[in-house]
Amino acid sequence: MSHSQVDLKGKTVMITGASRGIGKAIALRIAQHGGNLVLAARKQQPLDELVHHLKDKYGIEAIGVSADVGKLEDLKNLVDTAKARFKQIDILINVAGISSQHPFHLQPIEELEMLANTNYLGYVRLIRLVIPDMVARKNGQIINVVSGSTLVDPIPRGFLAYSSLKMGLRAFLKGLFWEMREHNIKITSLLPGVVASDLTDHLKDVAQQQRDRLMDPVAVADMVSFALSVPANACPLELAVINQLTTWTKPIIDYQQTQAK
Numbered sequence: 001m002s003h004s005q006v007d008l009k010g011k012t013v014m015i016t017g018a019s020r021g022i023g024k025a026i027a028l029r030i031a032q033h034g035g036n037l038v039l040a041a042r043k044q045q046p047l048d049e050l051v052h053h054l055k056d057k058y059g060i061e062a063i064g065v066s067a068d069v070g071k072l073e074d075l076k077n078l079v080d081t082a083k084a085r086f087k088q089i090d091i092l093i094n095v096a097g098i099s100s101q102h103p104f105h106l107q108p109i110e111e112l113e114m115l116a117n118t119n120y121l122g123y124v125r126l127i128r129l130v131i132p133d134m135v136a137r138k139n140g141q142i143i144n145v146v147s148g149s150t151l152v153d154p155i156p157r158g159f160l161a162y163s164s165l166k167m168g169l170r171a172f173l174k175g176l177f178w179e180m181r182e183h184n185i186k187i188t189s190l191l192p193g194v195v196a197s198d199l200t201d202h203l204k205d206v207a208q209q210q211r212d213r214l215m216d217p218v219a220v221a222d223m224v225s226f227a228l229s230v231p232a233n234a235c236p237l238e239l240a241v242i243n244q245l246t247t248w249t250k251p252i253i254d255y256q257q258t259q260a261k
Contacts, residue, residue: 006228008035012086014078015039016069016126017096019046022145022195025217026093026224027054033228037062038082038089040069040096061086069096069122070114079129088137089130093224094123094144101158112161120165124172134185141186143227145220146170148193148242170238177237186235188227192220193242213245 013030017023019041027039031054039062041047047064054062065081067074082089097119100111123144134140147166149156155163170189177187196214223239230236 006033006225008033008091008228010036011090012036012038012082012088013091013093014082014089014130015093015095016067016122017041017145018064019043019050022192022217022220023093023095024050025221026095029221029225030093031058031060031062033225034058034060035091036060036086038078038086039064040067040078042066042068068118069126070117072125075122075126075129079126083133088133090140091228092126092130092140092142094126094142096122097145100162102161103158104160107161115161115165119162120169123169127176131180131185135180135183138184140184141188141228142176143188143190143224144169144173146173146189146191148191148240151191151240151242174237177235181235186227188236189238190220190223190227191238191240191242192223195220213243215241215243 008030013035015023015027015030015037018027018037018039023039023041027037027050030037037051037054037060039047039051041064044064044066047066051062051064054060063081063085065078067078069075079089098115100107100115102108102111127142131140131142134142146169147163149159149163150167150170152163155167170191173187173189180187192215194214195217219241223241227236227239
C-alpha cells in the first residue's frame with residue numbers, strides 16, 4: 001500500500017499520547033498524509049517541539065494541548081481547545097496509556113485506579129466527548145490502540161490489571177463499532193504486540209536479542225495508514241500485528257528486569 005493513497009488535507013486529527021513512542025510515530029504519519037493535528041500529552045515542552053517540527057516540515061496546522069487523559073476536566077479542555085481552533089474533529093486516535101507489570105498480590109493498590117482512569121476511561125470519556133458531533137455530521141473515524149495481549153487467554157501473567165482493562169476496552173469498542181455503523185462512523189481497534197517505546201526503554205537489562213523482537217512504532221503507524229486507506233464502505237474492526245517471537249505467556253519483559261528502572 002502506498003501511503004500517498006491517504007489524503008487528509010483539510011481534516012483535523014486528534015492524537016493522545018502524541019509526544020513520544022507510538023503516538024509520535026502516528027503524528028508524523030498523519031502529517032505526511034497532510035492532516036491538521038491536535039496533539040495531546042502530559043508535558044507541554046515535547047508537544048511544542050513536535051508541533052513546531054511538523055508545521056515546519058509538512059506545512060500543516062497543528063496545536064499541542066497538555067492533558068492527562070485520566071482526568072475528565074483535562075479531556076473537556078482538550079476537546080474545547082481543538083474545536084475553538086479547528087471547528088471540528090474528523091478523526092480521533094486514542095494512544096495514551098500507562099504500562100504496569102506486577103504479580104497481582106504485589107501490585108500497588110493505588111495503581112489500579114490510575115490504570116482504569118487512563119487506559120479505560122481515558123478512551124471511553126474522550127470518545128463520548130467527540131462522538132456526538134460525529135453523529136450529527138454522519139461522519140467520523142475513531143482509531144484506538146488497545147493491546148495484543150487481549151488476544152491471549154488467559155491474559156499474560158504479571159499484566160492482570162493492565163490487560164483485563166484492555167479486554168474491557170476491546171469489548172466496548174467492538175460494541176461501539178456495531179452501534180456507530182448506521183451513523184457512518186468507523187471504529188477501529190489496533191492490537192499491537194510489544195513495541196519498542198518509552199514503556200520499554202528503561203529496561204536496561206533487556207538483551208539486544210530481546211530488543212530485536214520488539215516492534216518499531218512505525219509498524220503501528222502503518223496500521224493507522226491502512227485503517228485510513230480502505231474504501232468509505234469498509235471498516236477494519238480490529239487490526240493485530242504481533243511480534244514474530246513474543247511468547248505472551250512468558251513475557252519477553254521479565255518482572256525482575258522492570259524493577260531495575
